[in-house]
Amino acid sequence: MSVLRLFTGRTASAPVARERLQILLAHERSLRGQPDLLMQLREEILAVVSRHVVLDPDKVIVRMDRGKHVSTLEVDIELPSGADRAFASAG
């Protein structure tokens, strides 16, 4: 702390830098590796459903949405025509 700062009233900027970094990095770390996780989820879901129904792998979409309060995982699988009857007879 210098005498000059007492007069100019200028405050240290390092604490601001530190706080901004901590918030930013917490966010970035939480996102890190996520595409891989989604890809893995997609593969596993595809494998499970394929055991029962023949699927077009391109018609399986797994999406993650991050909200402030609620995050959602959306799984969208398009069944080929005729597959719904297989489900109905099994149920």
Added chain:
Amino acid sequence: MAKVLVVTSGKGGVGKTTTTAAMGAALAQAGEKVVVVDFDVGLRNLDLVLGAERRVVFDLINVVHGVAKLPQALIRDKRLENLWLLPASQTKDKDALTEDGVGRVIHELRKTFDWVICDSPAGIERGAMLAMRYADEAIIVTNPEVSSVRDSDRIIGMLDSKTVRAENGERVEKHILITRYDAGRAARGEMLSIDDVLEILATPLLGIVPESQDVLRASNVGCPVTLNSPASAPARAYHDAMRRLLGEEVEMQIPVERKGLMNLLLGRRAA
């Protein structure tokens, strides 16, 4: 047992090449057999910092492609008989490096040297990925400044996931080296403190290298700072870092500002 050490940072201009040269020279001075490998294809500079720019004949890419044998491409330092350089290519494309090719070269170097130090290019592209790919240990060069710390954090994440060691469930031993540290600015609260950086990155500290004219002077004449001005503050910091890397306990010296009464009153940086 040979060790592969990557010097990396994400951000450019923080002191990777300076650190590679200084640490390589310090280890060689301590009797270790060292090769420094430049991975910055197209923008090589390690040869220049080491004063070997006029002795480059073959390079890493020539060896990867089988155009030259490893011993033909290695350049022995004229001052330190234990220090060798494997330069990068200045003309080739960075895609000329392949993972298998780099793996073969590193495997060969491990047989001859105690330390294989890989000088990473900036960024997180192919060159940087390949520089860290086979590492056992990593020095993450960080300036106490927001963008450098953020990039270091990103690089730490990659060291923990994209290296051969990580994929085998092993750890790459990581060390933070803080460079261009300005004690005066830190004291005035204008620069992230050492503690801030370490707390945010949660990685052990290898050393603190102060901002210094000696580093620039060493680059100008093409001589690692540990050789060019061994008594200078940055040279001593690198020397201590080298001893810690070898497993010695060395007390951490935090650089302090030397300034006169007038500067102290005005909060001004000593010239």
